[in-house]
Amino acid sequence: PILANQPLPYMFGITDNVNFVFGVGDPLRPGTLYWCNGSNLDAAADTNSIEVCGPDEPLVGGDITKGLGVVFSISRAWLILPNFFNALATVTGTEGSTWSLQESSITRGLFMPWCVAVEGGGNIFFRVNDGIHVSPGGAASVSITENDIDPLFPRESSNSSASVPQPIVRNGITIYPPDDSQPSKQRFKVVGNFLYWDYIGLGDGLPHTMVYDILNRGWVWDLYASPATCHAENAGTSVTGTLVGCSDG
Numbered sequence: 495p496i497l498a499n500q501p502l503p504y505m506f507g508i509t510d511n512v513n514f515v516f517g518v519g520d521p522l523r524p525g526t527l528y529w530c531n532g533s534n535l536d537a538a539a540d541t542n543s544i545e546v547c548g549p550d551e552p553l554v555g556g557d558i559t560k561g562l563g564v565v566f567s568i569s570r571a572w573l574i575l576p577n578f579f580n581a582l583a584t585v586t587g588t589e590g591s592t593w594s595l596q597e598s599s600i601t602r603g604l605f606m607p608w609c610v611a612v613e614g615g616g617n618i619f620f621r622v623n624d625g626i627h628v629s630p631g632g633a634a635s636v637s638i639t640e641n642d643i644d645p646l647f648p649r650e651s652s653n654s655s656a657s658v659p660q661p662i663v664r665n666g667i668t669i670y671p672p673d674d675s676q677p678s679k680q681r682f683k684v685v686g687n688f689l690y691w692d693y694i695g696l697g698d699g700l701p702h703t704m705v706y707d708i709l710n711r712g713w714v715w716d717l718y719a720s721p722a723t724c725h726a727e728n729a730g731t732s733v734t735g736t737l738v739g740c741s742d743g
Contacts, residue, residue, distance in 0.1 A: 502528060504607050506556045508535075509563065514592075516556060516563055516574065519607075524552035527565055527574070529592065544591050546572060555607045560616040560631050563593075566604035573598050573632050599634040602627055606674070611682035611689060613708055619682055619689050624648055626691070626706075638706060642713050646671040659696060669715055670695030670702055683725045684708075685736045690716075690725040701741050 507515035512532040520526055525547040530538045546553060547567055556565035556574075563574030577594045602622045604610055609621030616631040619638070624647045627635035639647065645660040646669070659671030672680055672693040679701075680693040689706040701721035705714050716722065724739040 504553075504555045506563070507558060509558060510561050516565065518553035518555065518565060524549050525567070527553060527593075527595070542592070544593060544595065546595055554604050555610050557610050557612045557618060559612045559618050562632065564598065564600075564618060564629075564632050565595075566600075566610065566620065568605075569603040571598045571600040571604075571629075571632070572596060598629075598632045600627075600629050600632065602635060606677050606680045608678070608681040609691070611684045613684040613687075613689070617708070619684065619706070621680070621682070638711070639713075643669070643704070661697060664715070667715065667717070669704070670697050670700075672696060672702075673699070679723070681724060685725060685727050688736075690736075692722060692724055 502517035503519040505515055505517045507513070513535070514529050514532060515535050517528045518526070520528070523543075523545070526543050526545050528538060528543045530536075531542065546565065551567045551569055553565055553567050556563060558564075565572050565574055572595045575594050575596055577591050604620050605623045606621040611619050613619070618629045618632065620627055620629070620635075625637045625639040625644070628638050629635035643662060645662055648659055649657045661671060662669045673696040674680070676694045681691075683690045683692075687708045689708060691704045691706070693702055694700070695702045701723050703716040703718070703722050703725075705716055706712070707714065718738070718740060720740040720742040722738045723741050726737040726739070728735055728737050
């Protein structure tokens with residue numbers, strides 16, 4: 495049967511050449527990766543899926559880096575590679591999978607579904623439970639927060655429980671940790687050489703923005719007259735600058 499209005503909460507793409515977009519987050523098949531028909535983002539054959547992992551390890555997001563897809567579960571990540579061996583296009587769909595999955599060297603899972611972003615050089619930035627990591631093109635990841643803003647994240651304590659994140663005060667400015675109970679309001683966006691991290695603060699309930707300078711490898715905080723809730727490329731809208739969505743509309 496033709497099924498309409500079967501939304502997936504997390505989508506990422508598009509691939510180069512023949513355009514594909516991937517989707518995850520099926521509540522009935524949480525470990526399954528889906529994709530659209532080639533260069534037809536409005537349709538997907540019922541063969542356009544592959545089970546990546548078991549339902550106890552749901553897939554929660556992904557991105558495209560250096561032409562390859564990377565899909566994250568709550569525990570690890572896989573590279574999405576074109577299948578040139580046994581895939582056959584037919585009038586009803588594809589026999590054999592269009593894609594093959596290769597487990598990457600990333601050993602940490604994606605903690606916040608919308609906190610994953612890629613910069614032009616292929617580095618993947620993604621949120622883990624105790625910080626923020628960067629992976630060069632799907633290789634093993636390292637933390638970019640533990641030496642600068644580590645108190646903003648929960649850490650393992652001596653009694654094996656998680657410590658409570660703490661604010662940081664710099665030059666009289668209080669930098670609040672993220673409220674991880676509001677994942678839909680915590681997002682990454684790379685624009686130029688900067689990673690913007692928008693979130694709701696734990697303790698004050700207000701929007702906050704932290705910025706990672708990718709070239710200089712350091713964190714700064716942004717202050718706005720009206721707090722920002724999202725960032726985006728200007729995409730030709732203006733000559734310079736970053737588009738900022740603010741809490742006042």
